[in-house]
């Protein structure tokens with residue numbers, strides 16, 4: 001996806017990461033939505049505090065931009081413990097993980113983003129570390145190699161993944177709690193936006209915020225990003241922070257009323273026009289839009305399913321009648337072209 005895709009749920013620049021940092025809720029009380037997950041986390045953290053032990057390991061699963069990193073920071077903050085941040089792609093050898101684990105202080109919260117992308121050898125080391133706060137370090141090579149046990153400080157692992165299905169069962173089973181983050185509904189997104197507008201000192205009409213909430217793909221990161229672009233528009237055009245400015249700003253950036261991004265639209269257009277609405281397999285769809293199957297499955301598809309534009313069937317992905325209507329394509333469900341069968 002290009003750097004200028006306003007509805008791409010991934011962070012787009014260092015400037016955005018700084019901006020996100022400033023807007024991040026610090027406590028469970030400030031964290032909007034995900035009511036069930038919040039309640040579950042609160043219980044888990046309070047029980048650990050009452051018993052004077054580290055909280056159980058936590059797995060956060062869900063599409064990008066829904067608050068996994070924010071929740072990991074909140075876990076550390078609420079437990080009054082330091083946070084160490086790492087990521088699956090940065091752990092390419094067991095040694096990389098051993099270096100992190102052996103330097104943790106008691107009670108530290110270790111956040112591993114994209115944990116499904118960690119090296120297999122490190123995964124195996126993590127099993128023992130999570131269960132017994134211990135690792136075995138191999139010393140020497142070949143026949144003379146011996147394994148030396150090393151005790152670790154007790155820690156809480158918070159793993160984040162967009163693909164919980166890719167985690168091996170032994171790893172998944174070692175998390176005491178798995179939270180599945182859902183897309184946010186419109187009233188929740190309005191709350192996220194109200195909070196951000198207050199923090200940015202940008203007074204804006206409630207109905208203008210509701211319009212942004214409807215176009216942000218159910219994702220707080222995108223909501224905050226769109227708010228910034230509206231603020232730019234209001235500043236540059238000396239316009240009122242109202243519905244007209246929201247519409248003008250978002251139309252300028254091609255954010256449609258469902259908040260679909262370029263890749264969402266590409267997937268839908270291919271599915272509707274080239275494949276007559278499907279059914280079509282995920283890999284074929286991904287190849288047709290020039291994307292990884294993983295991206296289509298974990299980033300694009302969940303939102304399109306959530307808003308009712310596609311359905312997953314045993315025979316493949318299918319467009320719904322609403323999708324034909326939204327894209328103005330005549331309804332031809334099932335009329336697959338012979339060359340793609």
Ligand SMILES: Nc1ncnc2c1ncn2[C@@H]1O[C@H](COP(=O)(O)OP(=O)(O)OP(=O)(O)O)[C@@H](O)[C@H]1O
Nearest residue numbers: 020023024031032064065066067068069070220221
């Ligand atoms: N529940 C929430 N309430 C308020 N703001 C939120 C909430 N969830 C996320 N945000 C905002 O959205 C931004 C993105 O959140 P975060 O980085 O935690 O997402 P993520 O799921 O970790 O994404 P990724 O997987 O891409 O790292 C943050 O700046 C935060 O301010």
